[in-house]
Amino acid sequence: MNSTGLVVALGVCAGLALASLIAAVAPPAQVNLVVAMTRAQDLLAQPDTTEAHSQRQRWWPGTVLAVLAERSTNSTSRWWGAPAVELELLQRTVTRYIAARLGWALVAGVTAVLTGTVLDADVLAVTVLAGASAVGGSLIPAARVRQAAGAARAEFARTLASYLELVAQERAAGAAATPALVQAASLGSGWVFTRIRDILTSARRTGTPVWDALAQWGQRFQVPAMAELADIVATAADGAAVYTTLTAKATALRHAALATDREKANRRSETLVGPLACLLIAFMILIIYPLFARILERT
Numbered sequence: 001m002n003s004t005g006l007v008v009a010l011g012v013c014a015g016l017a018l019a020s021l022i023a024a025v026a027p028p029a030q031v032n033l034v035v036a037m038t039r040a041q042d043l044l045a046q047p048d049t050t051e052a053h054s055q056r057q058r059w060w061p062g063t064v065l066a067v068l069a070e071r072s073t074n075s076t077s078r079w080w081g082a083p084a085v086e087l088e089l090l091q092r093t094v095t096r097y098i099a100a101r102l103g104w105a106l107v108a109g110v111t112a113v114l115t116g117t118v119l120d121a122d123v124l125a126v127t128v129l130a131g132a133s134a135v136g137g138s139l140i141p142a143a144r145v146r147q148a149a150g151a152a153r154a155e156f157a158r159t160l161a162s163y164l165e166l167v168a169q170e171r172a173a174g175a176a177a178t179p180a181l182v183q184a185a186s187l188g189s190g191w192v193f194t195r196i197r198d199i200l201t202s203a204r205r206t207g208t209p210v211w212d213a214l215a216q217w218g219q220r221f222q223v224p225a226m227a228e229l230a231d232i233v234a235t236a237a238d239g240a241a242v243y244t245t246l247t248a249k250a251t252a253l254r255h256a257a258l259a260t261d262r263e264k265a266n267r268r269s270e271t272l273v274g275p276l277a278c279l280l281i282a283f284m285i286l287i288i289y290p291l292f293a294r295i296l297e298r299t
Contacts, residue, residue, distance in 0.1 A: 156223055
């Protein structure tokens, strides 16, 4: 097969894969509730279909993504396994994560093929470059998910400082441990307070002590401040006065956040040294070049 045939074949495969990916991850169309309920009643009135028929009616791109998502969730491989904890923290599904990896791999591979074709590279070189680019592109969503999860943990710790202050005020007003947590969570807004309210609501429904639920959540999603809050509230449930402890922990969280911000600012300032040095050198060359050009002309 010559290079033109290989490029055409790869283009056809890339087009089919892209079409399947878009069809799998595209948002569903809006549903007319009246028509949908009428159809549901008609289906209920009809005899049940067999399991084999329902399996044949399933859309194969979604089925493939579901299978890949299941295998990625169960895999312990660093390269193929899905970061389930980070995805759950960000409230993202494994299926869309796998779709994003396939999409990035497809884009990177097609870009490499097009670049190799424009540069008139060898077929073997284009194939190797496309494979390496696809593998590298598939790792981009994993890095972005881990980065977003780290940012979410940092934001959670920042917001938790305010939540600790609210809990301390509720305790100072005479509220018990559990009502103080619930009332403080109802005063705030944002996804962090929403998540805390969900944890407390789930704990009350299952009969689990709220401090145990908070500790389990903090350990699962690697948020130490949440586990420390659970320990403080557990001691408060035993009758200990924890107002000072809560306010001290909130202050410590704020100081830690400020230290992190300073560290990030210092790193960003250090990264500007290289570009500024290059800009200074280019400016000096721009100034000195006319002088050297005149000297060379005279000689």
